[in-house]
Amino acid sequence: MKKLFAGQILRRRREELGATQSHVAKRLGISPSYLNQIESDQRPLTAAILVEVTRVLKLQVADLYDDGPERLAANLREMLSDPLFESAGVAARELKSICAGAPHLVRAVLDLHAAYRRVEERYRGLDDALSQGDGLEATRKPFAFDEVRDFFHFLGNYVDILDRRAEELAERLSPDDALAFEDLAGYAGEKFGLRVVASPPEALGGAVSRYDPDVDALFIDADQAPATQKFQLGCAIARRCEGERIDALVADARFKSEAAADIARLALANYFASALVMPYGRFADAARAARHDVERLSRRFGVSLEQVCHRFSTLQRPGREGAPFYFLRVDRAGNITKRHSATRFQFARYGGACPLWNIHEAFERPGQFLVQVAEMPDGARYLSIARSISKKGASFGSLRRDYAIGFGCEVDHAHELVYSDAVDLKGSSAVRIGVSCRVCERRDCAQRAMPPLDLAIVVDENERGVVPYRIDGGG
Template identity: 50%
Template sequence: MRQKVFAGHALRRLREKLGLKQGELAHRLGVSPSYVNQMESNQRPLTASVLIAISRTFGVDITSFGAEDLDRLVADLREATADPLFRDLELSLQDLKAVTNLSPAFAHAFLRMHVALGRTAEWRASLDDMLTSGLGTADAKLVPYEEVRDYFHYIDNYVDPLDRAAEACAETLGILSGADPRAALTAYLRDRLRVEVEPLPLGRSASGGDEALSQFDPRARRLRLSPLLSPAAAAFQLGTTIARLEHKAMVDGLVANGGFRSATAGEICRLALHNYFAGALVLPYGRFLRLARTLRHDLDRLSHETGASLEQVCHRLSTLQRAGLKGVPFYFAKVDRAGNITKRHSATRFQFARLGGACAVWNVHQAFESPGRTLVQVGEMPDGVRYLCLARTVSAPVTRHDAPQRVYALGLGCEVSYADDMVYADGLDLKAAPVARLGVSCRICPRPDCDLRAFPPLDREIRTDPDNRAVVPFTFT
């Protein structure tokens, strides 16, 4: 059954933007003023006929009235309010939904304040370490990264103007229709943007750090690429340069409208948008969506057919959320051996922890025990939504003798309702298959019987029994 759309905040924002009173909006939509009042206060949902009337009358994309963004806000608020600071307030799920529905802007403001409060507490707790090891500056850089992650999180990881610009360029070059991406992009840079592409000698980067993979000289109009780059990685670097040179105004506008609180966050977002364009260029939306549907999202075949890396394929699948031409909604994550989530994107209701490590039951951790194999797991989050979870390891190339081997696990998943679109569900009895009981993180997970629990939830009272010892040495209310 389709979820009812309660989006009073979006309707009210549209009315205020148009400078209309409730009675005037009601007249334009052909409904009563009292009905508009009830919809804006979320006493009644927006029906299909009302959404169609809004779209036709005002030329508004009705997908902006969806509930997915609000679902994420509620989940994030639930995690934040699990903090012991709010324990005596006894905030219920209905309280959080009410706040989110009536004022999502306030919910965003609350989350920003809570993250800032948490960072302040961490800074105070580790002040001695920072003073002695000089980590204060590096620690502060985490906040802008999280701000950029939230920016993409709340737009379903889809940037329409950049995506369409990349697709138009790819159509011109014939990418995914026979042309070699690296050769086509190299010629495009040379002929259209007057940029020569040359090999980069092996050696340390200009800053003295690890092996340099690319260097761009804007004055000489020269891009140098390391021979260590795979063809897919080289094509990606070419794409980021095209984004930087040809779509600077568009990227600058997106960053300016992002409302970032620091110049650092804006610069990080600018790099992320360049990367987004590159991913959309080497895997153009329409062609890649059709191929993904035809191959039923077989990751290995998609990588083989497109020449893209497995990580590029997984990341691109998580961005196929264009209005009117949506793909399967996926979450995508990249996790290192320590359990740190280095990339996280989601067009689903699947939630990643904002603070702390990921759930130990999630199969991304098991992937390190079976390198090169695609693991399939049916997982259920505490809200009852079940997902088909895929996990697979990838390795970055070793650049020198004393360099460590960098191995990551990629996590990709969708709700089980899309199982028919997934080759990985073939032969899997979704009604009888074992279900992994997942959580966002131990700090907010309500499950009382998980043997892999690392520590108790913050919003529950802990109980210990000296006479009885179980795998987990405590229980909670």
């Protein structure tokens, strides 16, 4: 098991709270000298102290792992691959040191570079910008979806207050069995006077659900899958039960645009709905017992495969953490339409994902779970599971949307997944993948689409390999 050193994170949090080492050490039940050794990374955090640290310093367990600095370092390295920084020459070890010691500064630099990219993109399309009459003002605002993704990322993809409130409500409505649509509809009617109506899709004009305030009714597309109908009702309940808390969370986040705030409200309502139909304790116990068998859990809780996989990535309650998962959804063009992670797994911020990753193969083998041991350039290995899914109505000619979903965890936790039985975890058969070609330093990849932007290339007119160049430099 990897030892946990989180000294700089603890020191920074303690200083933010204005607490002395002596005060915190006393509350942790250890000596000041022991705490000093922990903060100096001379000693790792033990399991017992880890639990107390999260309580005393009001941290989430995900905050304490070095995943944060590692993720920042990967994002910073990707930023430095921009030709703008071609002469920077910053070593990998230096990047990690900067990110561990000054994460807030690194995030500010990443935000600045993102703003620069938006300005550059808008400049390239200046005629279009001028025709819209909005000048370059819009370039100062970050892309709303990216802002919300970062918000959940820095929360560790776990929202404690909403998760616990949803679990409490689920226990009141159905303490033993999975919540049914009728349970939620009955509660919405009794508590809020909300009428729930199953409507033909043509009456909704393509919407999955629509609330009509004039008659205080929620109309849900009757052709949608039962799991989708239940989730839509859960979202409506979230807005009524937890509207004030959701507004407070959004206000505290200080989003830079109203669009981002609106998206965050919707995402937090979705989070509550997910935690309502898959309450934390009950779902976590069932997932462990079923070794995270997605199909079994889908039937047990009456939810979709996608909803189960997404819920895996949120099981990070302090003191009762599940295995740390990543989760994502891609379309046929390779666009990442959802991404969440409680691991250090890196997603590409710009450009496509690695073509060797099994999530792309899922479209070629519909309805099958594909299992792969994947190794990142830093040597970290993951058990990666992928499957295609299709979303469509129940009538001929209805809109069909095809996606692939992927989820996984580091191989240290792979034995907790039934899917690990299909591969040799200790063998040398790992597929060597990367974040994306533009930041992948592998020199021997036959699937490379472009060279890494921060390393030199050599073209030999007398020798031609699988790709027409060799990668040189960079150590």
